[in-house]
Amino acid sequence: MRPFRRLWLVLGAASFGDWIGLLATSLFTAAQFSKPAAQGLAFSATIAVRLLPALFLGPIAGVLADRFDRRWTMVITDLLRFVIYGSIPIVPLLGASPGVIATWATIATLLGETVTLIWIPAKEAAVPNLIPKARIEVSNQLTLVTTYGITPILAALTLSALTAGVQNSGASLPAWAQPVQLALYMNALSRLATALVVFFGIREIGGKSAERQQAAAQSMSRQFLDGWKYIGRTPLVRGLVLGIFGAFAAGGVVIGSAKTYAVSLGAGEAAFSLLFGVIFLGLALGIGLGPMIVKDLSRRRWFGMNIVLASGSVMFLGLAFHLSMALLGALLVGAGAGMAFLAGTTLLYGEVDDAVRGRVFAVVQIGVRMVLLLAITLAGLLVGLGSSRRVDLGAFSFDVSFTRVLLLVAGAIGIWVGIGAFRQMDDKKGVPVLADLWGSVRGRPLAPPEEFARAGVFVVFEGGEGAGKSTQVNRLAETLREEGREVVVTREPGATDIGSRIRGLVLDKEHGAGPSPRAEALLYAADRAHHVATVVRPALGRGEVVISDRYVDSSLAYQGAGRTLPVQEISWLSAWATGGLKPDLVVLLDVDPTVGLTRVSSRGEGTDRLESESKAFHDRVRYAFLDLAAADPKRYLVLDAARPPEELAAAVASRLADLLGPVPVTAPTA
Numbered sequence: 174m175r176p177f178r179r180l181w182l183v184l185g186a187a188s189f190g191d192w193i194g195l196l197a198t199s200l201f202t203a204a205q206f207s208k209p210a211a212q213g214l215a216f217s218a219t220i221a222v223r224l225l226p227a228l229f230l231g232p233i234a235g236v237l238a239d240r241f242d243r244r245w246t247m248v249i250t251d252l253l254r255f256v257i258y259g260s261i262p263i264v265p266l267l268g269a270s271p272g273v274i275a276t277w278a279t280i281a282t283l284l285g286e287t288v289t290l291i292w293i294p295a296k297e298a299a300v301p302n303l304i305p306k307a308r309i310e311v312s313n314q315l316t317l318v319t320t321y322g323i324t325p326i327l328a329a330l331t332l333s334a335l336t337a338g339v340q341n342s343g344a345s346l347p348a349w350a351q352p353v354q355l356a357l358y359m360n361a362l363s364r365l366a367t368a369l370v371v372f373f374g375i376r377e378i379g380g381k382s383a384e385r386q387q388a389a390a391q392s393m394s395r396q397f398l399d400g401w402k403y404i405g406r407t408p409l410v411r412g413l414v415l416g417i418f419g420a421f422a423a424g425g426v427v428i429g430s431a432k433t434y435a436v437s438l439g440a441g442e443a444a445f446s447l448l449f450g451v452i453f454l455g456l457a458l459g460i461g462l463g464p465m466i467v468k469d470l471s472r473r474r475w476f477g478m479n480i481v482l483a484s485g486s487v488m489f490l491g492l493a494f495h496l497s498m499a500l501l502g503a504l505l506v507g508a509g510a511g512m513a514f515l516a517g518t519t520l521l522y523g524e525v526d527d528a529v530r531g532r533v534f535a536v537v538q539i540g541v542r543m544v545l546l547l548a549i550t551l552a553g554l555l556v557g558l559g560s561s562r563r564v565d566l567g568a569f570s571f572d573v574s575f576t577r578v579l580l581l582v583a584g585a586i587g588i589w590v591g592i593g594a595f596r597q598m599d600d601k602k603g604v605p606v607l608a609d610l611w612g613s614v615r616g617r618p619l620a621p622p623e624e625f626a627r628a629g630v631f632v633v634f635e636g637g638e639g640a641g642k643s644t645q646v647n648r649l650a651e652t653l654r655e656e657g658r659e660v661v662v663t664r665e666p667g668a669t670d671i672g673s674r675i676r677g678l679v680l681d682k683e684h685g686a687g688p689s690p691r692a693e694a695l696l697y698a699a700d701r702a703h704h705v706a707t708v709v710r711p712a713l714g715r716g717e718v719v720i721s722d723r724y725v726d727s728s729l730a731y732q733g734a735g736r737t738l739p740v741q742e743i744s745w746l747s748a749w750a751t752g753g754l755k756p757d758l759v760v761l762l763d764v765d766p767t768v769g770l771t772r773v774s775s776r777g778e779g780t781d782r783l784e785s786e787s788k789a790f791h792d793r794v795r796y797a798f799l800d801l802a803a804a805d806p807k808r809y810l811v812l813d814a815a816r817p818p819e820e821l822a823a824a825v826a827s828r829l830a831d832l833l834g835p836v837p838v839t840a841p842t843a
């Protein structure tokens with residue numbers, strides 16, 4: 174088994190232990206009391222106690238994770254937890270009173286939680302070193318689904334199966350083997366198991382990079398401060414931390430106000446559980462399907478977008494007046510939060526340096542707990558303060574309550590934070606957000622354009638063989654020059670020295686069978702890259718009109734649709750070759766291939782390699798051009814190439830008139 178597979182097993186076991194421990198300890202402590210009030214108090218005390226140590230120990234835990242060998246840190250802390258958790262069900266066997274038992278359970282939980290705080294940053298810092306970068310997201314999907322989807326359910330089922338099994342069998346079990354106690358043993362044993370697997374099975378976690386060894390020579394307080402400095406001066410990490418806190422704050426407000434919100438919908442008590450269930454469903458859907466839907470979208474952008482989505486949905490919840498709307502809102506809150514969480518952890522794993530990773534994760538960990546706790550408490554308090562008024566809207570009536578105002582405010586703050594995080598982290602500045610998202614969903618992600626001052630206008634003619642491109646290119650150039658404009662006429666392939674050699678390689682029939690489809694695609698891309706860099710961009714920079722006979726679309730049509738290479742990959746290749754340079758206008762001269770090829774052969778120059786392709790090939794090319802034009806009508810002018818040349822030229826000139834400003838006045842040359 175590969176190390177990271179073993180790691181997933183460890184994470185699964187650890188999380189199962191966590192959940193069954195949480196459930197069992199709470200029940201166990203509560204069971205020591207008979208009055209409901211005391212039970213409730215004991216129940217919430219054990220949960221609160223789990224959050225407390227984070228505040229004190231958290232900051233140091235990160236330093237420990239970066240300073241010491243992570244394998245040993247994980248093994249030692251897990252052995253400690255084995256002993257601590259194991260002691261909870263043992264104490265009653267020593268004949269202790271209920272008060273002592275409950276107190277010890279609480280103290281042991283506190284200790285266990287404290288130790289966990291050291292375990293988590295060590296684990297989080299070690300994991301990314303074991304996983305190939307390209308698989309980090311998949312690995313996170315798996316871990317999140319295991320941690321929050323499978324293991325809690327498995328834990329609850331195990332516990333209730335144990336209880337039911339014992340009740341049904343009627344057997345009287347010895348005092349040390351009551352169901353809840355068995356569950357507590359399981360929790361302890363899961364720690365022993367993970368310690369052993371990490372020690373014997375995942376040795377790769379151990380050792381330290383030279384960088385970390387160097388850092389460990391500094392004092393601990395110095396390392397602590399350095400961690401904060403790193404967060405402060407790295408925009409990506411700053412944005413991530415800010416975004417994660419914002420998301421959890423909004424989540425906390427939703428949790429804290431959920432009870433009164435459900436009531437305000439007038440849909441009864443069941444609405445509360447239903448809403449919660451739907452939020453979890455949304456989380457699972459977002460984590461499971463999100464990456465498949467957005468495909469290659471920048472994860473930095475996706476993170477910010479999801480926070481805005483989740484927060485917007487919180488606002489929508491505030492306005493929803495019918496249960497069905499609230500359910501939709503809850504689903505989107507869950508989906509947005511889940512996807513933001515996935516994107517956030519993936520980015521943290523992939524982009525934070527190994528040497529500071531423990532500290533960054535510790536900050537996130539503590540921050541999240543504090544923010545969540547604060548938000549839940551505060552929301553609970555505020556909601557309790559406000560009264561509500563009932564509003565009638567004909568068929569619907571709903572409460573305008575404090576709860577709703579709170580949701581609106583929390584959502585608005587969340588959107589603001591999401592936009593802030595997006596700006597800090599954006600790695601595709603200048604690429605329109607919605608178009609980027611839509612392009613990625615359709616499988617044609619936009620590349621960030623290379624920066625350059627673009628003063629001129631870029632016009633491209635596309636179309637099949639013999640469509641009349643050269644004819645129209647020359648006519649247009651002539652017209653524009655008569656108007657007094659600077660015009661550069663060029664073509665692909667073969668406009669440069671290097672390009673004309675490439676052109677020979679791809680098109681001359683004397684080179685035998687010619688390049689394979691992928692090689693052909695790369696040769697056209699190479700020609701294009703050189704052409705754009707040495708001819709097109711410089712001319713556009715000088716403010717001239719560049720008219721090119723063929724450009725990117727020819728590759729999409731010929732190599733993509735014609736040769737049937739994946740169009741998405743050709744699109745990426747072209748975007749990379751051109752640095753994202755797009756034409757201002759593409760004139761597509763649409764021609765029936767039979768007509769076009771007849772025109773070419775009547776020229777009597779013989780055919781090149783592509784012209785001699787089959788009719789089916791040229792048909793695919795034709796429809797690919799038409800599809801491209803249909804997908805972006807603003808940028809295209811589609812003309813029927815069977816029309817007389819003068820008419821076509823007039824149509825092109827009139828369309829271009831809108832794009833070109835007045836003729837620039839150049840100083841007369843003496």
Ligand SMILES: Nc1ncnc2c1ncn2[C@@H]1O[C@H](COP(=O)(O)OP(=O)(O)O)[C@@H](O)[C@H]1O
Nearest residue numbers: 638639640641642643644772814815816817818
């Ligand atoms: N609109 C048109 N109608 C009829 N024939 C045309 C038209 N435009 C060009 N032709 C002729 O078709 C042939 C191919 O034209 P050309 O401009 O070289 O096409 P391309 O550059 O698209 O291969 C030439 O002989 C040209 O005179």
Ligand SMILES: Cc1cn([C@H]2C[C@H](O)[C@@H](COP(=O)(O)OP(=O)(O)O)O2)c(=O)[nH]c1=O
Nearest residue numbers: 638639665666697723724727728731783784
């Ligand atoms: C620019 C480009 C051209 N081609 C093909 C289309 C043409 O058959 C060939 C040469 O184009 P071109 O010189 O325009 O030929 P013609 O004037 O005869 O239409 O190169 C591609 O396959 N991919 C590309 O990216």
